[in-house]
Each structure stands twice: as structure tokens, then as C-alpha cells.
Amino acid sequence: MSNPDNRAIRKVVAASLIGATIEWYDFFLYGLVAGLVFNKMYFPSHDPLVGTMLAYATFAVGFIARPFGGVIFGHFGDRIGRKSMLIFTLVLMGIATFLIAFIPTYDSIGIWAPILLLLCRVVQGLGLGGEWGGAVLMTYEYAPKNKRGLYASLPQIGLSIGLCLSAGVVALLSGTLTNEAFLDWGWRIAFGLSALLVFVGLYIRLTIQETPEFAKIKEANAASQIPFFDMMKRYPGNILKGMGARYIDGVFFNIFAVFSINYLTQTVHINRTEALTGVMASAVVMCFFIPYFGALSDRVGRTRTYFWGSLITAFSALPAFWLMANYSEHVMVVWLSIIIPFGIFYAAIYGPEAALFCELFDTKVRYTGISFVYQFSGIFASGITPLIATALLKMNGGQPWLIVAYTIFAGVVSAFSVWLIGRSASHAEPQIVPAGARGR
Numbered sequence: 001m002s003n004p005d006n007r008a009i010r011k012v013v014a015a016s017l018i019g020a021t022i023e024w025y026d027f028f029l030y031g032l033v034a035g036l037v038f039n040k041m042y043f044p045s046h047d048p049l050v051g052t053m054l055a056y057a058t059f060a061v062g063f064i065a066r067p068f069g070g071v072i073f074g075h076f077g078d079r080i081g082r083k084s085m086l087i088f089t090l091v092l093m094g095i096a097t098f099l100i101a102f103i104p105t106y107d108s109i110g111i112w113a114p115i116l117l118l119l120c121r122v123v124q125g126l127g128l129g130g131e132w133g134g135a136v137l138m139t140y141e142y143a144p145k146n147k148r149g150l151y152a153s154l155p156q157i158g159l160s161i162g163l164c165l166s167a168g169v170v171a172l173l174s175g176t177l178t179n180e181a182f183l184d185w186g187w188r189i190a191f192g193l194s195a196l197l198v199f200v201g202l203y204i205r206l207t208i209q210e211t212p213e214f215a216k217i218k219e220a221n222a223a224s225q226i227p228f229f230d231m232m233k234r235y236p237g238n239i240l241k242g243m244g245a246r247y248i249d250g251v252f253f254n255i256f257a258v259f260s261i262n263y264l265t266q267t268v269h270i271n272r273t274e275a276l277t278g279v280m281a282s283a284v285v286m287c288f289f290i291p292y293f294g295a296l297s298d299r300v301g302r303t304r305t306y307f308w309g310s311l312i313t314a315f316s317a318l319p320a321f322w323l324m325a326n327y328s329e330h331v332m333v334v335w336l337s338i339i340i341p342f343g344i345f346y347a348a349i350y351g352p353e354a355a356l357f358c359e360l361f362d363t364k365v366r367y368t369g370i371s372f373v374y375q376f377s378g379i380f381a382s383g384i385t386p387l388i389a390t391a392l393l394k395m396n397g398g399q400p401w402l403i404v405a406y407t408i409f410a411g412v413v414s415a416f417s418v419w420l421i422g423r424s425a426s427h428a429e430p431q432i433v434p435a436g437a438r439g440r
Contacts, residue, residue, distance in 0.1 A: 069129020153294025314411020
């Protein structure tokens, strides 16, 4: 590639990465605080488990909203352009997160407290539903074809940075404030910081150009009239296989990044700051392994990397939870039980995932396609996982082995799905035909 193209793609990578970081910071912050604060301040109950499950239920609502955001913003992203949707979704999610910081508690306004929290969570879900697809598309469609796994994985680092920032901010506030101060007002600072991050992201995103692939579609007036229906008609098999492949991603992430904090603090009785530090450390490690596995998928194949990553990641839950349950007095062991499976093995899934999904669809419906696959599957793969894990933990008397079995099941489903993707290998890019030249 020429130097101007190199400069352009570096700017696109920066814009996608920082935007994805902000979006994931906002989204994961809610998940972290749900089991620590919202269960007490917004969903009061005589049974702490009930309060926690109610808080996680609003967490799940965000995932239910995400596919709607994916379809809505995917439609306009495939019709109008990727860039404009990236800017709009960033603003939408930033405002929703900022407003959460000012919602009064249940004791102050009663039932309106959880209702307002729920509404903000829905808006968060809509924003992220459109954000992820646009961020990875910008880098994927700008990248050289032999490096698309690497470049599409770079916005994925935003997940680990966002998680690291959210866990770090909560850990800092939790460690420096008294428990009363943290529950009263400390957690609100973490949500208020979102406004500063959004301004930085907007400044960078306003300077980038539309992707060359989509620019050709617009120039030829060949954009799909209704991308969602077009996608459903031409790629039904790829949609199902993509959602199956996504299963282990959502399950594993939410067990280790969201549920594990509640498990470690309430069941294993580890200090809240120590639990958050373990998750934060794994997020830092993940930053380096996501691009490594993205680049590896360019060399050995997308489906092969994802297949083995699904199985290894899933089965790593067994030794991880065994160590958490039996060596809780050794903080370093607990940290390693999170860092190795979550920081390293999980990256073998999340690194190549973006390019894998992009190759399931052509340019005309790609924004809609990858957003729908990723976000719709997130309802059952991600959104309800903390609820399922909490229920399985209670069902098994506080022992984590049913959770481990559920994780392994998800890994097997994903490995089989990606094997089917590899067998079909239907990644052909159709010719660009002007809208007026198409037969009816």
C-alpha cells in the first residue's frame, strides 16, 4: 500500500479503536456495577440473590436491545455509510451512560428508579448494537486482503481496554472510598466520566473518510434497498452458523468478566478490589493476544483458529473454577485462574471473530449482517449468561461445576458451527451492479 493509504488506515484504526473502547467501557461498567450497587440501591429485596438477579435482568435487557440497534444502524450503515452511523451511535450511548450517573435510588423515587435505569440500559444497547459492526467494518474494508484478520481484530482490543478502564475505575473508587461512600455516590463518578471519553472519540471520528469498498457501492448506486431482507434472503445459513460460532464468546466473556466478580465476592468471599484487579489484569493481557490471534488467522485460516480456540477456551473453565474454589486464600492463584483463560485463551476467539463474520456477507449487506449475527446471538450467548450462572450456582449449592458444564457445552456448539462455516466457505463477493440495471 502507498504511504497515503497507510496514513488513512492508521487513522481509521485509531478512530475505530477509541470509539469501541468508549462503547465497551459504557456497556461493561453497567455489568460491573449491577452486581455491586444496583442490586442494593435500585432493586431492594430481602433475598440478596433475588436483588442480584433483578439487577442482572436489566443487564440482559441491554443485550435484547442490541440486535434492534444492529438492524436499525446496520440498515443506514449499508444505505448511507459507515462513518455517519459510527458518530451517531457513539453520541447515543455516551448520553445514556452519562444520565445513569444522575438517576435517584429506589428509596428516593420508588419504582421510577429501576424504570429509568432500564430505559438508559435500552438506549445503551441500541447504541452498541450499531457501534460494533461499524467499527470493525471500517478497519476490515480498509485493510489489505491478506491482513484483514489482523486489522479487523484491532477494534476488538477496545473490548479489553474498555473492560480494563471500567474495572480499573470501579476498583479505584471501591478501594479508596468507604463502602457507604461508594454505594452512595462513588459509583456515579465512573458513569459521569463517559462524557469526557465521548468528546475525545467524536473528535477523532469526525476526521475519517468512508471505506473504499462502500464508496464504490454508493458511486454505482448499488446499495441494497432493504439490507435486512436482502441479508435474510441470501445468507440464511451463514446467519445461523455465525450465531452458533458466537455462542462461546458471549458465554465465556460474561462468566469471567461479569459473573466471576459476583462469584468471587459473595461465594468465595474475596475482597471486591482484588476480584476487580484480576479481571482488569486479564483485560490488559488480552490487549496483546487479540491482534496476535487475529494475525494468526490470516496465516493458518480463520475457521481453524476459531475452532481450536472455542474448545480450548471452553475447557479451561474447569481448572479455572477449581482454582478459584480451592485456593481463594492465594490471591495470585485466583488472578492467574482468570488471566490465563480469559486474557489469553479467550483472545483466540475474539481476535479472528470480526473478520470471520465479515467474510460471511458481501459489502452491500455486511454492516447489517455482522451486526445482526453478533448482536442477536448476544441475547442468549451473553445477556442471560449471568442469570443462568447465578441460577446454576444456587442449584448446585454454591459449587461452580454446572457453570463449567454450561461453558463447555457452549464451546462445543461454537466449534461445530465454525467447522460448518469452514466447510461451506461461502465468502464470495458479488459484482457491483447499479440499482437501475438490476432486473426486477
